[in-house]
Amino acid sequence: MRLFLSWAEARIPTRALGVFLFTIFAACSRQSATPPDSTALLRTISPADPAKYAGSHEAKHWANPYLVIRPEAVALLTSVKPNEEQILKPEQVLNTLAQLPTSAWPYGRVVAILLDEKPASSEADKIAIRRNRGIVEADLRSAAVEIYSVGGLQ
Numbered sequence: 001m002r003l004f005l006s007w008a009e010a011r012i013p014t015r016a017l018g019v020f021l022f023t024i025f026a027a028c029s030r031q032s033a034t035p036p037d038s039t040a041l042l043r044t045i046s047p048a049d050p051a052k053y054a055g056s057h058e059a060k061h062w063a064n065p066y067l068v069i070r071p072e073a074v075a076l077l078t079s080v081k082p083n084e085e086q087i088l089k090p091e092q093v094l095n096t097l098a099q100l101p102t103s104a105w106p107y108g109r110v111v112a113i114l115l116d117e118k119p120a121s122s123e124a125d126k127i128a129i130r131r132n133r134g135i136v137e138a139d140l141r142s143a144a145v146e147i148y149s150v151g152g153l154q
Contacts, residue, residue, distance in 0.1 A: 038098035039098075042097060047108050047144075048109050062112045065078050070132070073089065076088055076096060115129055
């Protein structure tokens with residue numbers, strides 16, 4: 001009794017074989033093309049160089065990514081898209097920063113943070129800002145991104 005058949009004896013349609021091989025190839029290539037995580041991407045940016053930003057005491061002169069922590073979200077401002085705020089959930093900040101081009105990081109791996117807390121802010125808003133700040137700062141620290149205050153930043 002023979003266990004194996006030749007291609008001609010098996011009569012497997014060529015199209016079905018092609019679809020099968022394509023499916024296997026596509027599945028394997030997807031697994032190997034897994035994108036690196038945000039932390040790994042951010043660590044490819046050179047470390048922060050304080051000599052490059054030591055004189056940046058005003059927010060308008062800050063050239064690296066700039067985060068404004070608000071009660072309901074986090075605004076990201078960059079030199080890539082000047083005068084445009086990107087509104088993010090705190091959990092999205094690290095991934096969004098990792099997608100920025102290297103040109104957005106002239107000072108190295110450092111961001112400025114502003115807390116959007118006003119004297120008339122409600123206690124609930126102050127709590128929300130502290131919560132959002134905690135999430136963002138913990139994520140930044142895990143990726144070895146330094147936090148810098150400029151101008152009136154806290």
